[in-house]
Amino acid sequence: MLLDILPLVETPAQVIYWLVTFVICGLAWWRGDRPERAGVLLVLANFVISGIVDQYFWGRMTWGVMLADGALFAAFYLLALRSPRWWVRGAAAFALLGFLSHFAAMLDASILWWAYVTLRWLTSGGILLALVAGAVEAPLARRYDSWRKQIPV
Secondary structure, eight states: OGGGGGGGOOSHHHHHHHHHHHHHHHHHHHHOOHHHHHHHHHHHHHHHHHHHHTTOOBTTBOHHHHHHHHHHHHHHHHHHHHOOOHHHHHHHHHHHHHHHHHHHHHHOTTSOHHHHHHHHHHHHHHHHHHHHHHHHHHHHHHHHHHHHHHSOO
16 A cells, blocks of 8 residues: 555655655644644645646646545535634635646746646645644634633623
8 A cells, every 4th residue: 555655656755845844744733622633634635646646737827736625625615614623714816826826837838847836835835734733723713712702601
């Protein structure tokens, strides 16, 4: 099972990015609550699915990655509707930017490939930073919720 993921990691930058992703997801899973754990599952599923379908092109686009990023945005959007945590809205915003970057590259052929890939990496980095913010915020939110319950109405 672990050997199946090796074709997804081809460059040192990808190795570092995967390691950072696993560290952030582990931190969010350990310190977080239900929204953070849902975010971890969404991020890991998107990274694996995107890595698997990234090699399939139709024209200039990786349609599988575009669909995976659209599903990631939809999932974070639904999570943002159900969760009071602010970081989920930030993650949904970064996921939307990542999804829209596919359309920008599709509509304008003058966008260089490295710019398109860099934008995808930056938006996924933004999602990871939002997840870190969620991991930091979760204990504070638990403390606030317990304090709020002590106040008489």
